[in-house]
Amino acid sequence: MRRACLVALLVVVAGCSVGLDDVSDAADPMTGSGSPWDDDELVVAIDSGGGDREYRPLVREALSYWEGEGGQYAAYEAAFVLDPNATDPDVVVTFVDDVDECGDVDDAAGCAPRLSSDSRVDPPVAVEVEANLSDESTVIVTKHEFGHVLGLSHDDDPQSIMAHSTDLTTEPQPNATERALPWQNESLSVAVDVSNASNPSGAQDQVRHALDYYGDSADGTVPENVSFRIVENRSAADVVITYVETLPCQGDVGSCASRSGVDPDGDGAAERYDSLEITVAGVDTAAVGWHVGYWLGYGFGHTSEYDWAQPFRDADAEDRWSEWWR
Template sequence: MQPRAVAVVAVFAAVVLAGCSLPGETLGTDTDPWSETEFVVAVDAGPRDSEAAYTADVRTAVEFWEDNAEQYLGHPVDFRVAPNASDPDVVVRVVSEVTDCGTEDHAAGCAPLAEDLREQPKPVTVRVRRGFDRESTRQVLKHEFGHILGQGHDDRPAEIMVAQSTLATEPRPNATERPVPWSDSNLSVYLDDGNVSAADREQVREQVGHALTYYADGAAGTVPENVSFSRVDDREAADVVITFPDRLPCRGTDPSRGSCRQFTGIDPDGDGASERYTRAEIYLTGLDPDAVGWHVGRWLGDAFGADEAADLAPPFRDADYEDRRSDWWR
């Protein structure tokens, strides 16, 4: 049996909806009518998951194929979902990770590509990865049931059998709701000060150092104690990039003077808000060297989940011109 898998893109990562080939003799409807065969489907949700929820998802998937089998398969198909069936034709297993199904990583589901479901050794197993929302889980199940009914990735219906799809996870806390909105509490920092004059460069580096040290020391209790920073020389490998462009790239900001930030993140549950940040870029332009640390510190507050002024550490809540150029970190 040769597995076959093709990548399908989810909101947060590449995932795979896959099938592997199973041998089977195709029988004509004159000798073994599909209409006389009922396939019993069991559901193995495991102790961590709601059997009722996954059973409902499976019913939705099989009802789709029952309603559309004549159109897409050329014959009827009949399923009976019995979660605890002792001798099922098909078993749906909910798993933490789909492995051993082709060459791709991060599979969302896997099932054998059967020539004739009636002729396969029982039970035929359909695996689906836990953690997706209900709509995405049903999408995966429809796709995998299509495989066990003989449909490949190039077959109809294209919106179900397509190898690439967008999936969302169950609702998760947003970045601003997490103590550390990053996958690791140690953030790598790249400082691009090539655009800073030689006369100001040492002071600018000291100012950035003050901001990083302030947050590594807890930022007056606004970040966890385990937050730390490490400097890196590879811009692409950095979590935080601090740079001094000629003009600020952020909208709604005077591009010639000031600072701003842009964040990149992942949104697994598809709610429009990042659940984790993957990159923070802090831009500074036209500032006095002794104000650089304050501006970096201000935007680091956002990078650690502040979504309003009251969430920021005290030096960044209501600072005037002189405050920003003071030893605010003391």
């Protein structure tokens, strides 16, 4: 008996079940080869993992699918009795913070054994589902995992349920702009290329001033444990700072930035950032640090003027050229 999982990749979450395609004892759907259970009526219990969320209607919806139209695809017939507090269940659906292990797959959103007529069942069979999914996605994952319990693999129909990947979302989460730390980790890697600046060494020093300022909490506008480390690999960096000849945004002189992140709850706004690109062009060396510092604030979710530290509010040219970080 092998376990199958649904893998979660966030930004709209993708999922896949793996590790079961080579199971030699799996029954093909509708072969009439029988059930691995002693009884065709399976008692299903729910373990909410200590939380107070009501999972009963979500599990009921998933089971109803397999008792209805989904039954035509299952490898064997089964009816379900949902008894969340059953003392001697056949299947327990457990909602967990993380699916720690499911074959050789990381970031699984669900996990269950794939049963066949030849499987040896020792109840209760465990079905795990990630606890922080939205109601809709909880039903999707639960349907998928019960498909494995009923003998189906990722190659089997219905592909809308059993495909190795699908879109999932989490329960509502705070947006990045609402978080004190909108990054997954407090230590950010930074790649810097100021080779196009008129004074590369001076521009590099200016960038360092900006990073040190934020590493010292930017006058309390970012958490105190934020730190930065310089890396060479631009593609692997959290933050990329580049001095260019022409800005990718409007204008030839000044600076701009873009940030991207993950949207696991599917509300159209990033909940965490995973990339910040700061571009500077045609700026006097003495003002490079100010421009970088301003956009670092943007990378920490600042949106209104007073989110930024004082040096970045209504600054004129003289302010930008000053030693504002002191």
